[in-house]
Amino acid sequence: MSTTTTRTDGAAARPQDGSGDGPTADGAAPRRSRWRGPRARVRLLELAFLAPAVLYLLAFFGYPVVQNLLMGFQDYTTRTFVTGEAPWVGLDNYATVLGDPAFGRTALNTAIFTVGSIAGQFVLGLAIAVFFRRRFPLGNLLRSLLLLPWLIPLIAASAVWGWILDRDNGVLNQVLGALGIVSGSPGWLTDTSLALVAVIVVNIWIGIPFNTTILYAGLQDVPEELYEAGSLDGATGWRAFRHITWPLLRPVVTVVLVLGVVYTLKVLDVILGLTQGGPAGATQTLAVQSYNLSFTQFEFGLGAAVGNVLIVVSLLFAVLYLRANRRAVDE
Amino acid sequence: MPTRTATTAASSTSGPAATGRSRRTVAAAAAALLGAVGLAACGGGDDAGSGDPADVTSITVQDTFVTDPGATFYGEQLDACGEEVGVDIERQSIPGGDIISRVLQQASSQTLPDVLSIDNPDVQQLADAGALAPLDQYGVSAEGYSQGVVDANTYEGELYGLQPTTNTLALFYDPAALEEAGVEPPTTWDELRSAAETLTEGDRYGIAFSAPPSYEGTWQFLPFMWSNGGDESDIATPETAEALQLWVDLVESGSASPSVVTWGQEDVNDQFIAGNAAMMVNGPWQFPVLAQNPDVDYEVTTLPAPEAGGTVSAPLGGATWTLPATGDEARQQVAADVIACMGTDENIVEDALTNSTVPSKPELGEQVVAEDPRIQAFVDQVPDLRSRTGELGAEWTDAATSIYEAVQTALTGGATPEQALEQAQGR
Numbered sequence: 001m002s003t004t005t006t007r008t009d010g011a012a013a014r015p016q017d018g019s020g021d022g023p024t025a026d027g028a029a030p031r032r033s034r035w036r037g038p039r040a041r042v043r044l045l046e047l048a049f050l051a052p053a054v055l056y057l058l059a060f061f062g063y064p065v066v067q068n069l070l071m072g073f074q075d076y077t078t079r080t081f082v083t084g085e086a087p088w089v090g091l092d093n094y095a096t097v098l099g100d101p102a103f104g105r106t107a108l109n110t111a112i113f114t115v116g117s118i119a120g121q122f123v124l125g126l127a128i129a130v131f132f133r134r135r136f137p138l139g140n141l142l143r144s145l146l147l148l149p150w151l152i153p154l155i156a157a158s159a160v161w162g163w164i165l166d167r168d169n170g171v172l173n174q175v176l177g178a179l180g181i182v183s184g185s186p187g188w189l190t191d192t193s194l195a196l197v198a199v200i201v202v203n204i205w206i207g208i209p210f211n212t213t214i215l216y217a218g219l220q221d222v223p224e225e226l227y228e229a230g231s232l233d234g235a236t237g238w239r240a241f242r243h244i245t246w247p248l249l250r251p252v253v254t255v256v257l258v259l260g261v262v263y264t265l266k267v268l269d270v271i272l273g274l275t276q277g278g279p280a281g282a283t284q285t286l287a288v289q290s291y292n293l294s295f296t297q298f299e300f301g302l303g304a305a306v307g308n309v310l311i312v313v314s315l316l317f318a319v320l321y322l323r324a325n326r327r328a329v330d331e
Numbered sequence: 332m333p334t335r336t337a338t339t340a341a342s343s344t345s346g347p348a349a350t351g352r353s354r355r356t357v358a359a360a361a362a363a364l365l366g367a368v369g370l371a372a373c374g375g376g377d378d379a380g381s382g383d384p385a386d387v388t389s390i391t392v393q394d395t396f397v398t399d400p401g402a403t404f405y406g407e408q409l410d411a412c413g414e415e416v417g418v419d420i421e422r423q424s425i426p427g428g429d430i431i432s433r434v435l436q437q438a439s440s441q442t443l444p445d446v447l448s449i450d451n452p453d454v455q456q457l458a459d460a461g462a463l464a465p466l467d468q469y470g471v472s473a474e475g476y477s478q479g480v481v482d483a484n485t486y487e488g489e490l491y492g493l494q495p496t497t498n499t500l501a502l503f504y505d506p507a508a509l510e511e512a513g514v515e516p517p518t519t520w521d522e523l524r525s526a527a528e529t530l531t532e533g534d535r536y537g538i539a540f541s542a543p544p545s546y547e548g549t550w551q552f553l554p555f556m557w558s559n560g561g562d563e564s565d566i567a568t569p570e571t572a573e574a575l576q577l578w579v580d581l582v583e584s585g586s587a588s589p590s591v592v593t594w595g596q597e598d599v600n601d602q603f604i605a606g607n608a609a610m611m612v613n614g615p616w617q618f619p620v621l622a623q624n625p626d627v628d629y630e631v632t633t634l635p636a637p638e639a640g641g642t643v644s645a646p647l648g649g650a651t652w653t654l655p656a657t658g659d660e661a662r663q664q665v666a667a668d669v670i671a672c673m674g675t676d677e678n679i680v681e682d683a684l685t686n687s688t689v690p691s692k693p694e695l696g697e698q699v700v701a702e703d704p705r706i707q708a709f710v711d712q713v714p715d716l717r718s719r720t721g722e723l724g725a726e727w728t729d730a731a732t733s734i735y736e737a738v739q740t741a742l743t744g745g746a747t748p749e750q751a752l753e754q755a756q757g758r
Binding site: 077078079081082083084100101102162166167168169187189190191192275276277278279280281282295296297298 | 431432435436438439456457459460461462534543544545546588589590592593607656728729732736739740742743744745754757758
């Protein structure tokens, strides 16, 4: 309530101010500075309301990010914690990390993991969202149940998936074997050519609720009349989707995809829980490598360098997101 | 980050079990990093003077014994030692996976505990960082301890950890399965190969071991590598390749599951308990878990040597008591006295019997075996136990990483053992 009042004050004050800086009725004009008078009070109040958010952002986003950027240029090891000394090493950490013969593979894994996860999550999420757009008994209940994967702690989920995908005793192989689909037992988590696929599948399962929820919300904004009008012109089923749903959903799609990329790039617990980045580096992504460097080898400088590479990539997508978002608002 | 402060032994028994550990590790590690970074800025701290040890009334202890029997036992033993020295013990137990992150955070904020228990290969790294004070300067000695134990706890000629007991790896087997198959417990690698093959039947593999992409995988490979003359300073040698070939043969012949590349030692134990493996490579810390499954019969023998009559050189495990460099001389002296008390012969024997560990003093081994024959296989190995960090010190983590990388590559068929070791070494 108080903000509203203040605003009104401010709005009322503006024409008065605008009428000139010369002597005014209250006679205080000569001493009036930027920080006094009714307009200044508004400014102060505005700042006061901004301050908590700005401080929060600086302390919890700005500081760690800046520290991480700096750490990437320092020889930051266990010794640093005791002595406080972290010698500046310039680009050495980046040279070490990027020069590692395994880096190319790790980067490729990260790309495949991200693209594969996003593609699967998005297509399935969209299909489910479109499906639930129809009204049918228990539809709402089923739709809420879809959120379940989101509610299960990731490490618990990956433990259960670990059992399901187990080569010798896993449910998946037993079912596949019983149906005669595969001969032998594929090592979903132990075969270097299958492990990445397995972690992508699990990550898709985790990401479907997010995609479905956002896309479903976007679908609610598509006016029903358009479909009615479309159906008169013969646009039903796939054609209605292609010419009505998809164009109107585009802004939401952009947002979902960009956020999805940023979330997927940093996925850690799913991979740690299922394969620890193995076997033989088959599921090692930049996020896993950064974690291992920092927290099992305690090479914080190297870990930070890998982390910074990820930050830059995420930042590119964040910029895309902001632009897409602005366009969505403009539209 | 939730911390459990346990001032008495009793309250520490409710420690979280090992489940969900990696998630906590991630969370704690992240918190530790942020905390450390934040706290480094406002370091400084107080220069606690060197008062009189008699004025110290309580000291803080931090260990990783969150599950019983260790949680209760060490709580009581610490209290008893505190009483003997004349101080109260404020004890805190946190899961082992989190402890180094925690200690680093404490070091930067100058809130290190007075006594700290850590895994022995971490001693070198923390001593190298300057977080620990040398114990011998406070009158603690490791006289009579086996050489491997002393090596693990010594950094630049000074003793930084007192490790009353140790553990290592041995071969566990199901005696009924061996008898049925007409197989004797293997003593050489050739016998191991053929025994594992004979014992593989239906859903049961002959042997299970642990080879994940972590230090745990390195730890399990070491007894094979070392016993064959391999060395961590240069892993691209025929000796190490031969040891790795043994593991590859076991997996390729179907005597061991290809899933070994994802199994931790707990998983290996679970496989053995479930009857999916007739033999396993594991350690005495599994005794309590095995005891919860009374219908599982098992016996323990030393790991097989490459050739008949060869020596098995197994890695030295176990936690050690260290003295963090807090800068307060009086408290450090008192803390050192408490550590010394934890290492009296009587306490060592009690420790070994309660926690199924092996006395670090070979002369006490017999006493323990007399009461717990299962420990025999481990006691036999104590004189030849080798420290992981004895040769490379703080550089050990690099070698350990290369080793598990090579093991993973070879076991998944990415390269021959020779090539895999060479590639990993070159990184």
